[in-house]
Every structure is written in structure tokens, then in C-alpha cells.
Amino acid sequence: MSRYLYGASVQGIQEFIFKTNQLQEIVGASKIVKSLEVEFENISSYQKGDKNILVNAAGNIKAIFDDKKEFEDVVKEFPKKIMQKAYGITISQAVVEINGDQPTKDELNLLEQRLKIQRNKPSIPLDPHINIMELAPKTARPLVKIEKKGDDEIRMDMSTKQKYKANADNKGQLADLLNGKKKLAVIHADGNGLGQLIPKLSNTNISEFSVNLDKATRDAYEEAKKIVQDNKIRKIILDGDDMTVICNANYALEFTKIFLKKFEELTEKYTNHKLTACAGIAYCNEKYPFHYAVSLAEALCSATKKHAKAINKDLAPSSLMFHNIQSSNFQSWDKFLEDELTIQNDQETIRCDFGPYYLSQNEQPLIVDFENTVKAYRQEGSPISRLREWMGELSKSKQYSENLLDRINEMIKTNNKWKCEIMDNNLKKINPKLCNQELVIDKDGYRKTPIYDVLQILSVTEAN
Template sequence: MSTKFLYGASVQGIQGFIFQTNALREIAGASELVEQICTSRFAQALGKNITDLSEDRKAMVTAAGNIKYVFENEDDCKKLVREFPKVVMEFAPGITLSQAVIRIDDREVSPTDVNELEKRLRTQRNNPYNPIGLGLMAINRSRKSGLPTIRIDNEINKGKSHIDESLNAKKGNMINRICKAFFGDQFQLKKLPFEMEDITKSKGANYSWLAIIHADGNDMGAMIHKIAQESGTTLNYQNIFRDFSLALDKSTKEAAYAAYAEIAEKYKLDTSEKYAFRPVVIGGDDLTVICRADLAVDFTQLFLIKFEEKTVDNFKGLQIKALQNGLTACAGIAFIKDTYPFHYGYHLAEELCGHAKKEAKGKMQNNGLKPSCLMFHKVLDSFVESYPEIIKRELTASGIRLDFGPYYIHGTDTNKIDTLDTLNIFINEFDKNDGNAVKSNLRQWLSDLYKDKEQSEQKMERLISIGKKERIQGLKLASNKGIIANSKSPVFDWLTLISIKEGGN
């Protein structure tokens, strides 16, 4: 058996590259560039096309900024290691590639090899690199990035725009592979939004709220470890690892498409001039989407359901016991104004997703998987801080926490008060005749809770005494304690989603 070489590459600085500016065209262009690095550009570096790469059994992973490939020729491996970083940096200025190689003598790839490769890649990420295109000090620079200007555009209503190499690559990238996966065969380029207001105006001329959705699969590291334990022979492991990666990537894309298709039909989105969604990342177990705020919770709930279903279906052929129940995922939704710095909104969505994962960890399902759930938060001011700080400053009143989530797909208690379905039932109560009056009283109750707990209790007793019995029962407002469970109240979340639905006020 001949010597082999396990090559690994990891794209660094993806978030900073994609969210460098607040311009949707550039954000979307950057995400497409990152997707192409691991697919078409890597295939070209190997002297293949993208179809050949997808069928190549030596390609273990080529998605979500990660590459693992088995070389059988040392010279071919050396050539790629020498040339590929330059290809990537010229194709997507601002991106850095970490590389590592494991020599494998007279055997197949094993889980130990993959672990060692990941260890070396983490070490490589700490090594400094020399970025291209720094330029001299006395040179015109882009106002957005601070990098040297390569051209000046005269944009309508915006005046002169100084374009650097990175912005030029993002603006010029019109390959919409991510969008085609998300919108399906009916994708129309003319309906693709290139400005944030293109997304919001489908709701109304004065509507200005966006949602940034970030979803991530649960316990992926533990799942890969279980696959390694079950796979048996090392040859089997290499094949299963590859098939697992492809099936996971396929499941994420199919779940995103299926969720969008249902939302588009439910809300008649096909009649809009522009899409109300713009996918940013769809690959591996990751999903990042920008959409009109009022559609976000429904879409995310559907995506989490579809992700569970698609992973069950697509993992069947792998015949791995640990995968027979599929996978679950958690998500975070940040509601922001269309003028709010986008990278801060994305960071908040990522934090909310992490918070949901942490909370779900203590509520394992009978099948041994974390339950799928989501958290959301509406940015109300210009402060930029972590979610734990937001909880302390905004979401705690008189010892009562107002971050009631996460909200689960299937529920984790007998009353199922923590499910998205139950949340939607409560929200629908406010659409009835006296909904506005109840909403106004609950807003006042919240305001009083921040100031004086006893005063808030009196307000709630007053609401219960004068409110319509049917509505009081529907919202479970039998007493002040009726809307407080484990020192948490869902009222803030109710009012948040209602305001987003009505226009954000």
C-alpha cells in the first residue's frame, strides 16, 4: 500500500470578510466567494471541474470553509500547498487560508489522523501572514475598509465610492449558487434584493425591520466521535466521513429550501417585486439568512423541523446507529433596523444561538439528542454589548427575567408552554376584538414591573378584573403568577413579536 497524504485547509476570517460592510450586495457577494473557495476554486486547483470533485471519493469535506482531501501523490500535494493560498487571496482579498498535511504510511485514513490534522490547523491559525494589497501610506483608500483604492465609482444618490480589491471582488461576483440552493429552480435574478430596503419594503414603505437568522447543528463534535467509534475499519471511516459530510450539507440546503417554499406560499411572497429573504451562508450544518423581520420566527421554526426530518432521511444510507435519529439544531434571531451595523446584528444572532444551545443541553430528549429550539431579541438602542449584558440591563425587572426562551419545536414539559406552537397561540389572542386593550395593559404592566413590583401586581389584578374572561383565560392571566414561571415571564416576547408584526413600534 502506497504512502498517502491527508491535506486539510480552513478558511480564516470568514465573518469579518462577509460582514465587513453594511451593504447587502457586498455581504452576499462575499458569501458566494467563500462558498466557491471550497468548491469550484479548489476543484480548479486540482485540475478538475466541480462535478468531478463532488464524485471524487478522496474529497472527504469540501464545504463551509473546510477542506479535507486525500492525496496519493506527494508532488501533487506539495504543489497545492504552495499555490492554493495565493489563488484564494487573489480570488477573495481579505481571506486567509490555513493549511496542514498528515503523512499516512501504508494504511487508510483513521479518526486519529483527522484529529491530528485539526490540531495542526488550529496551530496554523495562530501564525501571522502577510496580506496582499496593503499599499503605501500616501495612497487613496476605501472609506469602508481602509484598504487601497483600485477604482472610484459614481453611485446614484451616493456620490463617489472608493473601491478596494476586496470590495471589487464582492461587487463583481454574480454567481448565485447559494441563492439557487435556497430559492430552488424558480430563482429569478431580477427579484434578488441588493439593498436592505429591498427586503423590508415588501411589507410596506415605512417598514424598516430586518431579522438576521443564524442556525447551527447540535453536538456535531460528539456526533463525529460516535461515527468514528462505529465505523470499524479505517477504510470504512474515510468513506463514511465523506458521505456524512455530503448528506449533512444536502440536508441543510433541502431544509432551507423547503422552509422558504412553505413561507413563500403562506405569505404570497411570489407576488412581491423583490425577495423578502437573502441567504448568506448555507453549508455544512450552518445557516445564516437575512429576511423581513415578521417572517423570521415562522421560517426558523420550519427550518428546524425540516432539518430534523431531512437528516433522518439522508442519513439512512450511512447505516450508522448514532445517526438513525438524525440531528437537531438551534437558532438565534436578531431583529434590527435596516440601518443598524450588520456585523453587530450577526454577532447577536450567533450569541442567541449559543444561548439556546446552552439552555437545551439540560433538556435532552429520549433519543439522546438536544431539542431543537430558538432564541430571539429585538435591538432597542445603540448600545453594543453581549447578550448576558443585555439580560442584566434590559431583560431583568424586579428580579423577574424577561428572556423567556428558548422556545422549543417539540416542548420539554407537560404544559408545553415553552414551545413555538404555544407562543403562536398566545400571539394570535391579540388579533381578537379586545386584543389592543389587553396589549396596552400588558405594556403598562411591564413598565410598572421595572419600577415597582407591587404596583405591577395591582395593575395585573386590575386587568384580570376588567378584561374579557375569554381573553384572560386564553393568555393564562388568572393571576400575576400566571405569567411568571421559574422567575421568568413571556410577556416581553409577546409584545416584541406583536410589534415586529405591526411595524416595529
Template structure:
């Protein structure tokens, strides 16, 4: 007897969540997206008869098996689910497809993905039609729906989707479900949640925030390889649940280590009278948590530590959670890559998210290189975990490659400051590959220099700036620092060849020297 493989992909999630920089709207939109996959689908389908038939329902993606005798139920889902979603969350559309199969599910999954790609290219008719005579919401440009209370003594004319986001934000019954995934049930105080972008930086000396996007490595290939085995043993749903649990447990570990430590530091400063703020507010808000996908907004100085902790723990926890399946392909667990976009809190967050996603792809591209050893020593094809970051210091909106070329390449000195991405764990057989331990060791050196009268950090910042203007002047400054700040330069373990004559490639182009200095200075500036 054949089966039907149903797939649905929620389109426009990021645009829906990050349409504005209002944190209350972002939080409400995030909760709505979570509810679409975890509740709305089941309302339409009338519940899943067999739990093992649910393959995936997270982060805007749904895949579910329907038996032959459930064809009418499937037809109702296909008919009603898109309408329900578009009415519930105006601005979001659903692409869906169905594949009938009686062979291997791995082949059916490939066919489903192809069908979904075709459906995504078809334009969806929005439920709201903005005729010229209709009034508009001034801030978002949508069709005006209602004047609502945003917060105390603040009212605004808003469109329908904004109204729904605020309704969800103020919904006491379902509020903070996403934060529970981040911190764990009962492990946070709802009164300490940040509700405005300015709250993220309460207690900080700067106005920088980070948008972090993390995504698992090679999950599609794993499912192609073991999908049939999981289906035959009715464990596909358990596998999806194991991935989801691994993500949440790793996030909760990072929350305990990084955020709770920040809270303790705040309380100590409060006792010493070093801060004017009376109440602590969590410097983090999750936007997407589902499957192996994570998107969060976090205070800039905590972003690197939090992301590192999450990625490292995700490997460990997924490896433990996959032991029950007893499959060779899962022996090393899952790894993940992340991108961190450092921006001012007023910077458009949808641009920051796009940059974080591009950085994540950049990190994935590096770890998938054939000459970089994979996880484990058993011929595993699982790439290593890594992260990449970028600090946006102007208002230009360009591709990542263009920004790197403009900001990280010192043509005057032929120095390339695009040093990363960084491996989370050092690759012993390839010590020349940048890793997070190398960055942290050098950051500790800079931290120790903060109290020194020689002002080594300030001189280093000046040196980097000068390399963009003149090679001779920067070389003189470097030699001078090696004399005056000899212990500092020695501790940094900078390469001796940074100002030597450059080699040329086969085409006669000068090969630039890679340097970690700009990354060091930028991360140090947040501390």
C-alpha cells in the same frame, strides 16, 4: 500504505461578508466564499482523483484525503491555495494543515483540528500594504483601488475587495448561486431579488430585519464515532453530501411555505389596492449555506416562522437521507439550533451576526444539558432542536449576557423575561421546558385581541414596562387586568405566582420568576 489528511479553514468569512451593510456587497461576498470551497480548491488541486476522498468542502471548511502517490499534488495545493484565495478575495486568509496517518481517520481528524487551531493563531501577511501616503476608500478605510459604478448614477472610490464583491454581484454567469440553494433551481424569479437592505422590507410597516444563524448539533461527535466506518466503506463524501442536501432541502421547504405564502399575500393585497408597491421582492437573502451552517438575512416578521420550519424539516429530511448508511448513530438524523437577532435595517450587520451566533450557542447550551431528554427513545445522544432570539432596541454593543441583564431583567419586580431558548418540538416528559408551540399559542391570543375595544395588548405592554419601575404598581395593574380583561388573561394562561413573594436560594439570593410576556410583545410587534 499511509494517507494524507488535508484541512483548510477560511478565516475572516463573517467579517469579509458583513464588512458593510450594503446588500449588494454582502451578496457578492457570499458568492465568492461559496466559490472558494466549491471551485477554487479544485482548480488548484487539478480535480479530485477519487470523489470519495473529498470529506468536506462547504462554508469555508475543506477536508480531503490524498493518497501516498498524490504527495506532489498535495504539496502544490499547500503552496498555491492560500495565495489564490487571498488574491481572489482580499481580506480572507487560509489556515491549512496536513496530517499523515495509516490508522483510524477519527484520530487523524482530531490531530488535524488541533493543527488547524495552531495555524489560526499565526498572523497572515495581507497582500495590500497601506502606506500613509496612499489614498483610502472613504467608506471602508481600505487602500483605494478604483472608482466604480455602484448602481445607476452612483459611483464610489473603493478598495480592491469591494471591487471584487461588486464584480461577483454583477457576474451574470454565476449570479444567484446561493439563492438557488435557498429556493431551489427554477423556483424563484431573479427580477424579484432584493438588492438593497430597504428592499427586504418592501411592503412592510416597519424597518426591522433579522439575521438568522443556524448550526447543526453534535456533528463533530458523530464524525468521531462513525468516521472510520464511513472511510472503510468509502462513504464519507456521500455523508457530507447528505448533510449538505438535507440543509438545502429543509431551506427550500421553508422558502415554499413561508416566502411563497408572503408573496401570495402581497398579490392579494395588490388586487385589493391595499399596497402602493407595484412589484414584489423576496424579503430574504442568504449569506452562508454550506454543510450544516446557515446564515440568512430576512424580514423580521417572517424570521421566526422560517427558522422554525427549517429546523423542524432539517430533522425529518436528515433522518431520511441517512437511512442509506444503516448506522445506529444516524437513526435519529441530525438536529440543529438557531439564533435570531432582530435589528433595525441600519444596524451594523456584523454586530447582528455576532449576536445571532451567541444566541445559537445559548440554544445549544440549553439542549445539551444532561437532564434534558435527547431525540428518540433508544439512548440517542443527539440534542433536540431549539432557537433563541433577541430584539436589539438601542445602539449599545455588549455581550449577550450583559444585554439580557440590562433589558430582560426587571429588578424592581424580580421578574426575569429571559424565557427562552425554545424547543422546536415539545418535550412530553419535561413540559416546563419552553417550546415554540407555547409561544405561538399565546401569539394567537394576542392576534385575536387586536380588534378588541378593551385594548388588552396595549395594557399588557404597559404592564411589562411598569414591572421595571414598581412591583406594587404593576401588581395593581395585573389584578385590574384580571378583572377587566379576564378572558384575555385566562387565554394567555399566565402563572398565578408572578407577583407572589419570591423564594430564596441557599445563599439568600432572591430567585426571580421567569415570564414569557416580553418575548410575546416583541414578536407580536413585528406582525
């Protein structure tokens, strides 16, 4: 008897959630996206935990059908349900006939190829407009509702109306998440190695693994959240091995470190497979367009994955990168590297992206050592203000910057409030080549310095 491997990929999730800077809409949109998982269970005969549901998380669905008519009904009805519930989201579907009880690696790859073809086909929105229609000013989609809030007036398209309805009881604003420096952070984390692991699992194991992976991710988030005040963090996406949150900038680095650690521990505990994850942190202010911040966080996550896979292609070690956004928009991480993180002086080119920083990895800078270095530079008597001057000189002249660094080190040797020996040890833990006298070293095929990263964290966070 033939069996059918069904796949669905929900598109436009990030744009749907982050097309606004209103926290109530962002959280409402994330609730709608989360509810889409239930829609699949409602329209099919399967419930959560069913062995025939291989994956149902983060807009990615894979299931096996024995009944041809049932999957045909799903293919017919599921996109309509999704698009009506979340205006602006579209869905791609594909089916592969399989011969055995479980899909082979080739059959899974074929399904992904067919889904990719479907994703490239344009979709027609459910809310098209003609010139005589009034449009919501923020989205340029047809206006469906005007709501008064005191002296303010909210003009909504269908998508905005759905988001407010889904999160009607939420009173929070992005301003509530800001620290004293008016900064917050968008954090995106993603698991490693699932593409290699899932094809090795049996049908029953894939279904059970998917449920347990989701539980591990959620529990890792809850464990990491304990260091953050409840009103200073908002989870936006928390499904499968994906996490996207917005939080107060003061907590972002430590929260992410704990999440990565707990993700490793809990995936091993719940799934019997120790998984790792990579993360990107984008620091910004509340006015910065969130779709750019999310794009940067994802790009940082991808960059650290690339670096980590070069260390271990089978299972990239857990690591993170971060960036404080100072420009007006985001084009690509490579563009940031070129425009903001590359220094060209009269003798050499220096890169300021010293990361990724790793949870635990030999011969790589560790998150905990970087945190300790930041804390040391935050102490009274630290030469950090002079190191800002040094960074300025570094972009002009190698000789002048070396002379200034010599003067800085002479100054700190006579400063009893700040122990230069301790800082030497901190720097050497990040990389054995680093010390107070050597702040630019060879790393990853470039000349690099970690001081820019230290300055970034000090500029966006406050002392605890």
C-alpha cells in the same frame, strides 16, 4: 504506504461578507465564499463527491491524500488562490500523517489542534497601504476603482470591487426586505452533534454524508422559503449544516421553525441520521451594522445550544432564541442579558429571556405555543398595551405590579371581545405554571416572564 489527512479552515468569512450594509455587496461576497469550494477541487485532483473529500463546506475542508507531492502543492498554492479571489479572507492549513484507510478520532483531534495553532498566527493582507495612497472611505483599504451610479459615487477597495463583480446582476437593496415597521431579521442556524457523529463514520461514509448533509440543509431552506415572498429573503451562507439568511422580520420566526423541522426530517431521509439544529434570530433595522447583528444571531444560537445540550448531551433538541436589537452595538449576549433583559425591583430579580423555544420537547416552551400566544395577544380587545405598563411597574415595585396585574385581569374578564380562558390555556401550554394571574414564574433557576418576548415579536412584526 503513508496517507495524509489535510485540513483547511477559511477565516474572516463573516467579516468579509458583513462588513458592509449594502445588500449587493453582501450577496456578492457570499457568492465568492461559495465559489471557494470549487477552488479546492480545481487545485487538487478531487471532484465533488470523491470519497477522499471528507468535508468541503462553509470554509471547512478535510481531505485525504495518498500522494505527498500533491498535498504539498495544495498547501503551497491553495492559500494564494483563495486570498487573491477574496481580499480580506485568510486560510489556515494543517496536515496529519495517518496509518489506516481512515482517520481515527485522535488523528482528527490532532488535525484540529494544529489548525487552531495556525489560526492564531497573524497573516499579512494582500492590499497593504502606505500614507501616500488614497483609501476607500468605508473600509480604509487602498482605493482601486471609482464607479458612478447616477449622482452617487462608489469608491471601492479591491474587496468591494470583487463583491460588486460577483453580483453585478443583483439590483436588490436591504430596504426591499423591510416590513412595514422597517424591521428585518438575521437568522443563523447550525446543526447539532456532528462532532460526535463524524468520527464514527468510515471514509466513504463521511464523504457521502457530507454531500447529503449539504443537500438536506439546502432542501430544508427551500421548503421553509415557501412561506416567504421571493423578494423578502436572501440566503447568505448555506453550506454543510450552516445557514445564515436575511429576511423580512414578519417571516423570521415561522421560517426558522419550518427550517428546523425540515432539517430534522431531511437529514434522516438523506443521511440515515436524524440530526437536529439550533438557531438564533436577531431583529434589527437596515441601518444597524450587520456584523453586529450576525454576531448576535450566532451568540443566540450558541446560547440555545448550551441550553439544549443540558437537556440531552448526546443530541441537543432543535430550538431557537431571538432578540430585538435596541442598543447601538453588540458586545456579548451576556451583556444584553445584564443591561436589557434583567429587571431588579424592590423585592426580586426577574429575567426576560424566557427561551429557548423548542421544536418538540417535553417540559420546555414550544415555538408553536409561543406563536399561538403572540397571535392571541394581537387580537382586538387584548390587554397587551396594559401589559406594557405592567412591565414598567415590574421594574419598580413587586406589589404595585401585582396590583396592576389584578386590575388588568378584572378588566379582561368583562371584555367579551377577548377570551381570558383561551389565553390562560395558551400560557399554560408554554409552561404549566403560567396563567393570566401568574406571568412571572421559576424557570432555569431564575424568576422569568415570557411577556417581554411577546412584546418583542409584536413590536417588530405585523399581523399576517
